[in-house]
Amino acid sequence: MSNVFNWDLGSLSPTQKNIADFIEKNADRLPYLTESDIAAEVPTSIASVSRFWQAVGYANLKDFKHSIRESETITPAKKMKNMFNKIAADDLLCDMLERTAEYLQDTSYNLAREQFDLAVDKMVEAKTIYVFAPGPSEGLGALLQFRLNRFGVRVQTLPQSGHLLFESLVNFTPDDVVVVFSFFKILPETKVILDYAAELPCASIVITDRLVSDLNIQADVVLYTCRGQLWEFHSMVAPTAVVESLVIAIGLRIEHRALANLERLQALRKKYAHVIPK
Known part of the structure; x- marks a missing residue:
């Protein structure tokens, strides 16, 4: 994922990462915002915002705004x-x-094309694609599984929480890929999945609404998708578009296999139409 600013994630606290994420998404508005405005929208304290500038190598907000004008980051x-x-x-x-x-x-604008292409490469080559889609992303996981299964791609969804997750993790192999949906905050289950995938190693792809996150370090591929600001109603339109783009891209890469499987599907429907009518 390509960020406008070069953040040193290892040196930032969770609150500072939230501030950095806000700035990354609102670089165009920053010239008109005060520290009080930023604190209210993150949300955090004004003191935390004031300390943030030095943590990222600037004297204060004025100094940071000057750097934006110099680098012409307002696109x-x-x-x-x-x-x-x-x-x-x-x-x-x-x-x-x-x-x-x-x-x-x-x-x-923010989803790096090379990351998208890499995700497609890894999913096409995978023996099995495991999908972790907790909470509101459950529908996205189901959509990905349904569409890819039609192409003859082996996709399995992981339990959303609890010890049942380990029953699936034990079946991971280095030939597999795990796709994780991680919105708003990183769940403990997400940390376990990515840690174990790295240990095997097994390729990991994360679809997230955070531009600044530890996921950028922990996952092999990170695909950004906008759902709105933290305080807004979170839309699933853009994440759905990303999922459907992955499906189409994978279908194009395995066109003959995908079309052959769809033809077999149609043949099955026709053969048993008298038993299970449409």
């Missing part, structure tokens, strides 16, 4: 994002559609 895509944020919608549907367009654009 056209982020300016467009800022414009979407300021639109006063006349109705809920219009507002939701505009926000969805913003999330998709943000995802397109």
Whole structure:
């Protein structure tokens, strides 16, 4: 994942990583924000924001803003994002559609293409793809499994929590890939899965809404997708688009195998239509 700023994650506390993540997503707004504004939106204390600048190598907020002007980090895509944020919608549907367009654009801008291509490579080569999709991401995991199974790709979902997770981990092999959905915060189960995958080693792919996170270090591949700010309603539109893009990309790579499996599926439906009608 390519960040606008070069954060040293190893030296930052969890609170400082939250501040860094906020700045990464709001570089275009930063020139107009005070420390009080940042603290309110992260949220954290003003004192924590004040200490943050020195932790990342700057004297204060003014010094950091000066560095942004010098490096020209305010991009056209982020300016467009800022414009979407300021639109006063006349109705809920219009507002939701505009926000969805913003999330998709943000995802397109920040999701590193080389990471996406690497994820496709690893999933195509995998013997089995294990998927960990807890909580609100459960539907995304089910979608990924359903679509890829149609192509003849072996996909298994992992238990969302508890000791049953170990029953699946024990079957991991170096020829497998694990796909982890990790939104908002890193769950203990996510840490266990990534730690064990690294130990085997087994390739790991994380789909997350955090630009600044320990996941950037712990996983082999990190795919960013925007769901909105921490304090907003979290949309699953952009994550769904990323999942569907993975499915199509994998299908293109194994086209003959995928089409052959779909033809067998259609033949089965036709053969047993009198038993299980559509």
